[in-house]
Amino acid sequence: MSELTYHRPKTLAEVWRIRAEFPEALYIAGGTDVMGLVRSGCVGPKALISLRRIDELHGIEVNGAADGGGTRIGSSSTIDDVLAHTALGERYPVLHDAARPFGSVQVRNLATVGGNLCNASPCAGMPPPLLVLDARVRLAGPEGEREIPLGEFFVGPGETCLGPDEVLTAVVLDPPPSGTRSRYLRKGRVSTDLAFVSIAVLLGLDGDRCTRARVAAGAVAPRPLRLRAVEQLLEGRRIGPTLLSEARAQVEREVSPITDVRASAEYRRHLTGVLFQRAAESTLNGDRR
Numbered sequence: 001m002s003e004l005t006y007h008r009p010k011t012l013a014e015v016w017r018i019r020a021e022f023p024e025a026l027y028i029a030g031g032t033d034v035m036g037l038v039r040s041g042c043v044g045p046k047a048l049i050s051l052r053r054i055d056e057l058h059g060i061e062v063n064g065a066a067d068g069g070g071t072r073i074g075s076s077s078t079i080d081d082v083l084a085h086t087a088l089g090e091r092y093p094v095l096h097d098a099a100r101p102f103g104s105v106q107v108r109n110l111a112t113v114g115g116n117l118c119n120a121s122p123c124a125g126m127p128p129p130l131l132v133l134d135a136r137v138r139l140a141g142p143e144g145e146r147e148i149p150l151g152e153f154f155v156g157p158g159e160t161c162l163g164p165d166e167v168l169t170a171v172v173l174d175p176p177p178s179g180t181r182s183r184y185l186r187k188g189r190v191s192t193d194l195a196f197v198s199i200a201v202l203l204g205l206d207g208d209r210c211t212r213a214r215v216a217a218g219a220v221a222p223r224p225l226r227l228r229a230v231e232q233l234l235e236g237r238r239i240g241p242t243l244l245s246e247a248r249a250q251v252e253r254e255v256s257p258i259t260d261v262r263a264s265a266e267y268r269r270h271l272t273g274v275l276f277q278r279a280a281e282s283t284l285n286g287d288r289r
């Protein structure tokens with residue numbers, strides 16, 4: 001086995017200097033995905049570059065002046081940091097819905113939001129809630145910074161549009177439009193397992209008319225998926241049992257699950273519809289748990 005070196009830079013400039021020396025180096029944040037891959041021999045990098053000591057990747061700022069009253073979640077924020085941030089949960093309850101059942105105490109303590117997005121697992125927990133919040137991601141590389149919608153970040157299973165040296169520095173959210181409510185639900189085989197279906201729903205209402213609909217699902221397509229046809233079906237219409245049944249049928253048509261060790265494609269498709277309906281009803285009723 002070739003020697004593995006471990007680097008702990010304190011700045012992004014230092015990161016890119018190390019990358020120039022070790023172009024195949026892997027970034028590591030919490031390590032909950034990377035270390036499993038390294039230990040099992042699935043990847044064999046010559047170097048690991050830890051992002052944990054870089055101050056600018058940490059911190060959660062809600063209603064930040066620098067972000068026009070929006071919110072910035074540093075990529076090295078852990079799932080525990082998300083859960084511990086009361087103002088974040090009050091503003092975007094769907095993020096706490098997704099963080100609460102994530103892994104175990106130990107995993108939540110290490111796993112970062114940036115790592116969860118960059119690992120690009122179709123069943124990852126944070127993408128569906130962030131997609132319904134129209135999140136954007138900030139990416140920085142030696143050539144400069146760019147900001148893109150999260151929906152454009154995922155390319156396929158385990159693949160993102162990150163350039164070879166780029167680091168995801170933050171997730172950025174606008175204030176939620178007034179009158180919107182959101183909910184995330186997931187189903188896994190056991191509580192600490194990854195979800196085999198997850199769904200996030202955000203609805204804006206004017207009386208019983210739907211003014212805004214965002215629906216995103218996990219583990220039912222090659223990447224975390226916005227269900228745009230469902231959103232179009234709901235927006236502008238009066239929400240009631242008939243429309244929700246129509247939308248549920250559209251949810252089941254719009255996903256393309258596979259069969260794997262966790263569940264069959266058929267069960268996943270059916271369950272996505274069930275969870276959509278529950279999440280939408282719970283959103284409309286204003287229930288939080």
Ligand SMILES: Cc1cc2nc3c(=O)[nH]c(=O)nc-3n(C[C@H](O)[C@H](O)[C@H](O)COP(=O)(O)OP(=O)(O)OC[C@H]3O[C@@H](n4cnc5c(N)ncnc54)[C@H](O)[C@@H]3O)c2cc1C
Binds near residue numbers: 103117169
């Ligand atoms: C027991 C267990 C339970 C789990 N349960 C869940 C669960 O319920 N839900 C869920 O979604 N996941 C779960 N996971 C998976 C894992 O914990 C998450 O995907 C986690 O968020 C990854 O974050 P990390 O900081 O550990 O990433 P790391 O393992 O450090 O990195 C993951 C990938 O992202 C890259 N990377 C990390 N940060 C950056 C960055 N800022 N810029 C560019 N690239 C970066 C790394 O190079 C690597 O490719 C579980 C894992 C375990 C071991």
